[in-house]
Amino acid sequence: MIQKIKKIARENKQTVGIGVSPSKKEYISRTIKAAESAVKQKNADIVLVGDKNEIESVGISSRLHIHHSLHPERTLVELVKKQKIGGAVRGSLGASKFLKEIKQQFKVSTLYRIALLETASKFSFFFAPIGIDEGTKLAEKVTLVRAGVSLLKFLKLDQEPIGILSGGRMGDIGRNPRVDKTIAEAEELISILNKQGISNNAHHHEILIEDAITARCRIIIAPDGISGNLIYRTLVHLGNGKSHGAWYYNLPRPIIDTSRVGPIFEYESAIAFASAVASKSS
The missing domain is CATH 3.40.50.10950 (Rossmann fold)
Known part of the structure; x- marks a missing residue:
């Protein structure tokens, strides 16, 4: 990419x-x-x-x-x-x-970014949210995905899958209200993407970001900006991954x-x- x-x-x-x-x-x-x-x-x-x-x-x-x-x-x-x-x-x-x-x-008043990241095994993907105050609302995530899809279309990669992350596995429902909320929001996000015609190739990979990479998702959406920032820092600063910049899409x-x-x-x-x-x- x-x-x-x-x-x-x-x-x-x-x-x-x-x-x-x-x-x-x-x-x-x-x-x-x-x-x-x-x-x-x-x-x-x-x-x-x-x-x-x-x-x-x-x-x-x-x-x-x-x-x-x-x-x-x-x-x-x-x-x-x-x-x-x-x-x-x-x-x-x-x-x-x-x-x-x-x-x-x-x-x-607010800026939103979508980052271009690369794993140590040289798989590249768009990732968001990455700012701690970004992606706090479902509507913001819809806009994030829309921005990513526009980039994929531009690159002629619009058939590539999209990975939506949450705070746990489906089997974890009931263990923690915050986790339950992220799981429900991930499922709702996928439904909205389908209904609005943004993408019919978005999949809920739960908390398993490694599965989203294995599935070669070219857009990955974190549950919120805090977890996104942690994922970004872990990949780039500890995991031998690379950042290639982040586009202010709004x-x-x-x-x-x-x-x-x-x-x-x-x-x-x-x-x-x-x-x-x-x-x-x-």
């Missing part, structure tokens, strides 16, 4: 801006290396958004462009909002200021979130992700 995204990005190359934090030389260097790799692979044309003096002090190739800004969080969001660039990647910018700018400029312009301490491959994939999604909406 990741290779499909990169292929689309190459065939429909867009200009992508990536944020460069001036706080540490290490952050600047890593962001530049990822940008240069993305340009070399022809996944996007790149604009580095940050302090020009700081960026040039590290050294860049002539293939990269710099948009000088002492307020890169604000500028990066402005550029993508005004369609001066096709898409944006948070890069090494801090989360708090960046999220504040997105909410203010796009006038949204925005009109493509913005991909990354960790400010993320490895080069995460930024590189996120750039391709942004370029591909930008070509989808262009």
Whole structure:
């Protein structure tokens, strides 16, 4: 799936801006290396958004462009909002200021993400919710799945199964009210997806996320944002898995979130992700 995204990005190359934090030389260097790799692979044309003096002090190739800004969080969001660039990647910018700018400029109170993850055995899938305050309501989960399905259709993978997780097995009903609620909600979610014509290939894998991977589900929905965040961290930080960025799907312009301490491959994939999604909406 990741290779499909990169292929689309190459065939429909867009200009992508990536944020460069001036706080540490290490952050600047890593962001530049990822940008240069993305340009070399022809996944996007790149604009580095940050302090020009700081960026040039590290050294860049002539293939990269710099948009000088002492307020890169604000500028990066402005550029993508005004369609001066096709898409944006948070890069090494801090989360708090960046999220504040997105909410203010796009006038949204809540942001929702769907992450592109990869297991240690190189199986990739879209996963949500990943923020602790995301996916708290059934309607939000329906929207999450709808966003994931739109990505699968774009990648011509819309026949792939969807895995819905809950807090226990069906045989656990009655042991704990909270578990019972997640099981009931998972079953209701599948019913809604069928009735609304979103997907007739969604399956309740209970608490068994390993079964959802074995079934090669290309979208996996956690019971809530807290469990989703724990699954994300366990996979990426302990389980030798990878994150390739997370798309803010409730925005009109493509913005991909990354960790400010993320490895080069995460930024590189996120750039391709942004370029591909930008070509989808262009």
